[in-house]
Amino acid sequence: MVDKNGKKKLTTKERMQIPRNPMPEQEPNDRICNFDEVPYGYTPELAMAEAERCIMCPKPKCISGCPVEVDIPAFIRMISEGDFVGAARKIKETNALPAICGRVCPQEEQCEAVCVLVKKYKPVAIGYLERFVANFEREHAEIRIPELPPSTGKKIAVVGSGPAGLTVAADLAQMGHKVIIFEALHKPGGVLIYGIPEFRLPKKVVAAEVDYLRKLGVEVNTSYVVGKLDTVDELFEMDFDAVFVGTGAGLPNFMRIEGENLNGVYSANEFLTRSNLMAAYDFPEHDTPIFVGKNVAVLGGGNTAMDSVRTSLRLGAQNGYIVYRRSRKEMPARIEEIHHAEQEGVQFHFLTNPVRYIGNDEGWVTDMECIKMELGEPDASGRRRPIPIEGSNFVIPVDTVVVAVGNSSNPLIPRTTPGLETNKWGNIVVNEKTMMSSRPGIFAGGDIVTGGATVILAAGAGKVAARAIHKYVMGIPFEEEKEEEKEEATRGT
Amino acid sequence: MFEIIDKRELCDKVYQFKIRAQHLAKKAKAGQFVILRKDEMGERVPMSIGGLDPASGVLTVVIQEVGKTSASMNRMKTGDHFADVVGPLGIPSHIEKFGHCVCIGGGVGIPPIRPIAQALKEIGNKVTTIIGSRTKDLLIFEQELREASHELLISTDDGSYGTHGFVTTILQKMIDDGGHIDMVIAIGPVPMMKAVVATTREPKIKTYVSLNPIMVDGTGMCGACRVTVGGKTRFACVDGPDFDGHEVDFDEMTKRMKMYVRYEKQAYDRFLQDEHCRLAKAAEAPKDKNA
Numbered sequence A: 001m002v003d004k005n006g007k008k009k010l011t012t013k014e015r016m017q018i019p020r021n022p023m024p025e026q027e028p029n030d031r032i033c034n035f036d037e038v039p040y041g042y043t044p045e046l047a048m049a050e051a052e053r054c055i056m057c058p059k060p061k062c063i064s065g066c067p068v069e070v071d072i073p074a075f076i077r078m079i080s081e082g083d084f085v086g087a088a089r090k091i092k093e094t095n096a097l098p099a100i101c102g103r104v105c106p107q108e109e110q111c112e113a114v115c116v117l118v119k120k121y122k123p124v125a126i127g128y129l130e131r132f133v134a135n136f137e138r139e140h141a142e143i144r145i146p147e148l149p150p151s152t153g154k155k156i157a158v159v160g161s162g163p164a165g166l167t168v169a170a171d172l173a174q175m176g177h178k179v180i181i182f183e184a185l186h187k188p189g190g191v192l193i194y195g196i197p198e199f200r201l202p203k204k205v206v207a208a209e210v211d212y213l214r215k216l217g218v219e220v221n222t223s224y225v226v227g228k229l230d231t232v233d234e235l236f237e238m239d240f241d242a243v244f245v246g247t248g249a250g251l252p253n254f255m256r257i258e259g260e261n262l263n264g265v266y267s268a269n270e271f272l273t274r275s276n277l278m279a280a281y282d283f284p285e286h287d288t289p290i291f292v293g294k295n296v297a298v299l300g301g302g303n304t305a306m307d308s309v310r311t312s313l314r315l316g317a318q319n320g321y322i323v324y325r326r327s328r329k330e331m332p333a334r335i336e337e338i339h340h341a342e343q344e345g346v347q348f349h350f351l352t353n354p355v356r357y358i359g360n361d362e363g364w365v366t367d368m369e370c371i372k373m374e375l376g377e378p379d380a381s382g383r384r385r386p387i388p389i390e391g392s393n394f395v396i397p398v399d400t401v402v403v404a405v406g407n408s409s410n411p412l413i414p415r416t417t418p419g420l421e422t423n424k425w426g427n428i429v430v431n432e433k434t435m436m437s438s439r440p441g442i443f444a445g446g447d448i449v450t451g452g453a454t455v456i457l458a459a460g461a462g463k464v465a466a467r468a469i470h471k472y473v474m475g476i477p478f479e480e481e482k483e484e485e486k487e488e489a490t491r492g493t
Numbered sequence B: 001m002f003e004i005i006d007k008r009e010l011c012d013k014v015y016q017f018k019i020r021a022q023h024l025a026k027k028a029k030a031g032q033f034v035i036l037r038k039d040e041m042g043e044r045v046p047m048s049i050g051g052l053d054p055a056s057g058v059l060t061v062v063i064q065e066v067g068k069t070s071a072s073m074n075r076m077k078t079g080d081h082f083a084d085v086v087g088p089l090g091i092p093s094h095i096e097k098f099g100h101c102v103c104i105g106g107g108v109g110i111p112p113i114r115p116i117a118q119a120l121k122e123i124g125n126k127v128t129t130i131i132g133s134r135t136k137d138l139l140i141f142e143q144e145l146r147e148a149s150h151e152l153l154i155s156t157d158d159g160s161y162g163t164h165g166f167v168t169t170i171l172q173k174m175i176d177d178g179g180h181i182d183m184v185i186a187i188g189p190v191p192m193m194k195a196v197v198a199t200t201r202e203p204k205i206k207t208y209v210s211l212n213p214i215m216v217d218g219t220g221m222c223g224a225c226r227v228t229v230g231g232k233t234r235f236a237c238v239d240g241p242d243f244d245g246h247e248v249d250f251d252e253m254t255k256r257m258k259m260y261v262r263y264e265k266q267a268y269d270r271f272l273q274d275e276h277c278r279l280a281k282a283a284e285a286p287k288d289k290n291a
C-alpha cells in the first residue's frame, strides 16, 4: 500500500516491529561538565520514524493515561505526515505547555504506561514526540497568537506563576478576560524556573511560554508577594472579579535531626534556587555563591533529589550520593532521571536513613551518621514502610548535604485570607469540579491543593479552574458544567 | 524598576537611599525588611526598612559596604534604579503598650530602630533609645532618633562622643540605677545583640532582637535563613526577623553567617580590583588625547 505522498504504508504488524527510536543525548562524561540540556532531541527524520510506530488504535488507551487527555494518535498522525506545527497545535488544544510536559512528564507512568505496545514491545515515545513538535514550533517562529475575543471587561488575579498559574492565565486571556499574574520571585515560572535545572528544562523554554502569555495580553508582575504587599481580599478591593491561587508547595521539609543547621546542609529548594534562579554556577559573574564540597549526599528519592545530585556533580562534586530510606523500586523519581543519574556516576545508598550530622568547631558538617533500613508492611501510600535496623549505624564523610524530602504548602495565603479552608497539611480545600475554594471567587489549583505533584496535574487543574472562573465572572451557573462534561465524555470514547 | 530619588553618604561606607516604591511604602510596617536586587546578575540582599513615607511613597534604606553587592549598590547614584525591591517582608515588630521601652541600635541597625521607636511612642509608651558606634564619625541617624524617642542616649567605644563604652554599658547602668524597663528591642551586629541579651537575662526583661542571617528568597521557600530559637528551627524571613532574644542560639547564627566568606572575599576583591583598573584608565584617558 502507498499513501498520497507515495510513501509505502506499513501494516500494523510491521509498525509494531520497528524498534523504539532512542533520543540522541550528550555523553555522560561531557555533560557533567556543563549545564546544557542532556538530550539533543529528535531530528525531523527520527520523529517521523518514531511516529510510524504508532498503530493508531481505534480506542487509544494512551489518551486515558494522560491527565489532560491529549489526543495522542491525532498529533502523531500529523507528525508522520510532516505537519509538525499542526501537531503542536493539536496538543495545545488540551495542554498549554507541551515543550515542558514533553520534557518533564513521568510518561512511563502516564501516557506511555498504557500504550498498547507496552505489553509486547516498547511504547511509542510520546514524550519525545511532544517535545519535538513543541521545539519545532518555537524554533521556527510559528507560535500563533490566536484571535482574541472582545474583552469581557472582567479582571482576574493569578497568584503564582508555576504551571498552574500559567495555564489559568493563558486560558482566561483567550476567553477575553484581563489577567494579571502576581509572582513573589523576580522571574516567572515557579518550580520550572527555580527548581528544575537547565540541563533538564532549559530556561528559554519556560521564558517562551511566559512571552506567549504576554502576547495574549497577560500582565506579569514579579517581585510581588501576595499576603504581604496585598492580601487576597485587598486584590478584590482592587476590582478583581476572581482570584486564582497557584502558589505551589514551596515550604521545604527538614528531618529535624541533630546537626541539621550546620553549614553545608541545604534544603533542596535553596540548593536548586541558588544554582538555577540565581545562576550560582556562574559565580562570580553572577553574584550569588553556592557551596559544593567533594562529597555531596542528597537525601530523598524523587525528582528533586535527582536534580540536586546531578547539579552537585556539575558544580564539581567528586562523589554524589543518593541516600534513600526505601529501595530502588519505591523511588518516586522519573525512570529517565534515575537512569541519567546512574550514567553520570551517582552512587546510591538504598535502605539508608540519616540519624544525625556531625560537624567541626567552625560549624561545618563533616560526617553523616546513617542507619540501615528494612522494608515492612505497606503504609497508607501503598509503599512498604521502612523500619530502622537497630545497631546498623555507620558514618559517611560528607561536606555538603542536600535535604530533598519533600515540601509542604506555604502558609502565607491561607494565613492572610480569612475563611479560606485548608486541610491538615495546610493545602487549600477546593471543589474538584470547579477548583473553587470555601471562599466564593477564590479558586486554587496545583501543588497548593494536592501537595507536591506534577507539572501536568498542576496544568490540568489550571484548565479546570479557568473554565469555572469564566463561568463565575460571567454569571453562568456551574451546574451546566456537568452537562458539558457528559457530552465531552461521550464524544471522547 | 525602583528609582533612587535621593542618595547620600552618612559616614564612611554607609549610604542612605530614598527609593520610590509607592505601593510598598504604604503597606510596610516598622520592623519589616525588603529584598533588593541591583540588576539582572545581582544577588538578592535583605535590607531593613529605615524609614517610611506612605504619603509620598518613599522608602529609606541604609546600606553599609561589606562585600561586592553592598559596594556596588553604594556606587549607584540618585536617579539610578534597583531592578527589584521586594516586600514588605517579615512580621512587623510587636507594637503594644508595654510601658517603658528601650530601643537599642548599633551600626546599620540604628536606622530600622527609628520606625519602631516611632510606633512604640505613638501608642503611648515611654521610649528611651540607645545608639552606639565605634567612634563619633560613624554615628548615624542621631537627629532622626532624637525626634523619634523621648530620650536618646549615645555610646562610643572610644569615648569620642557620649558615654565611653558600649550600648550595654548604658543599659547596665540604667538597670543598676533601678530604672524600670518593660521591654527592650535591639538591632545591630550579632555581638551587640548577644551582649544586650546577656544584660537583660538576669533581670528578666523581655528582649526582642531582629536577626539578620543570610537569606535568598525571603518568603519561606529556601530555609537559608534558619535560626535556632528556643531549641526549634525557625525561618527568620517569615517567622521573624524579631525573636525573643533570650531564646536565640547566637553562636550557631554567627557560624552560619560565615558560610560563604571565602566566595564573598573573592567577589569583593575582584570588584575592588576592577574598580581600581577602571578608575586608573579613566584618569589616563585625557592624557591620551593630549599625546
Ligand SMILES: Cc1cc2nc3c(=O)[nH]c(=O)nc-3n(C[C@H](O)[C@H](O)[C@H](O)COP(=O)(O)OP(=O)(O)OC[C@H]3O[C@@H](n4cnc5c(N)ncnc54)[C@H](O)[C@@H]3O)c2cc1C
Residues within 6 Å of the ligand: A104, A105, A106, A159, A160, A161, A162, A163, A164, A165, A182, A183, A184, A185, A189, A190, A191, A192, A195, A196, A224, A225, A226, A227, A246, A247, A248, A249, A250, A272, A303, A304, A305, A307, A334, A410, A412, A413, A445, A446, A447, A448, A452, A453, A454, A455, A456, A458
Ligand atoms: C526540583 C523539582 C523537580 C521536579 N521535577 C518534576 C518533573 O520532572 N516532572 C513533573 O511533572 N513534576 C516535577 N516536579 C513537580 C512540579 O514542578 C510541581 O508539581 C509543579 O511545578 C507545581 O506547579 P504549581 O503551579 O502548583 O506551583 P509552583 O511551580 O510551585 O509555582 C508556584 C509559584 O507561586 C509563587 N508564590 C508562592 N507564594 C506566593 C505569594 N504569596 N505571592 C506570589 N507568588 C507566590 C512561587 O514563587 C512560585 O513561583 C518537580 C518539582 C521540583 C521541586
Ligand SMILES: Cc1cc2nc3c(=O)[nH]c(=O)nc-3n(C[C@H](O)[C@H](O)[C@H](O)COP(=O)(O)OP(=O)(O)OC[C@H]3O[C@@H](n4cnc5c(N)ncnc54)[C@H](O)[C@@H]3O)c2cc1C
Residues within 6 Å of the ligand: B033, B043, B044, B045, B046, B047, B048, B049, B061, B062, B063, B064, B065, B066, B067, B068, B069, B070, B071, B108, B112, B211, B212, B213, B214, B215, B216, B241, B257, B258, B260, B261, B264, B265, B268
Ligand atoms: C533582615 C535583614 C536586614 C538587614 N538590614 C540591613 C541594613 O539595613 N543595612 C545593611 O547594610 N545591611 C543589612 N543586612 C545585611 C545585608 O543583607 C548584608 O550585608 C548584605 O547581604 C551583604 O551583601 P554583600 O554582597 O555586600 O556582602 P557579602 O560579601 O555577600 O557578605 C558579607 C557578609 O554579609 C552577610 N550576608 C551575605 N549575604 C547575605 C544575605 N543574602 N542576607 C543576609 N546577610 C548576608 C554575611 O554575614 C556575609 O559574611 C540585613 C540582613 C538581613 C537578613
Ligand code: SF4
Residues within 6 Å of the ligand: A065, A066, A067, A068, A069, A070, A072, A095, A101, A102, A105, A107, A110, A111, A112, A126, A127, A130, A456
Ligand atoms: S502531557 Fe504528559 S502525559 Fe500527556 S501526552 Fe504529553 S507527555 Fe504524555
Ligand code: SF4
Residues within 6 Å of the ligand: A053, A054, A055, A056, A057, A060, A061, A062, A063, A072, A073, A114, A115, A116, A117, A124, A126
Ligand atoms: S496506545 Fe500507543 S499505539 Fe495506540 S494510539 Fe496511543 S500511542 Fe499509538
Ligand code: FES
Residues within 6 Å of the ligand: B214, B215, B216, B217, B218, B219, B220, B221, B222, B223, B224, B225, B226, B235, B236, B237, B238
Ligand atoms: S530566606 Fe529563604 S526561607 Fe528565609
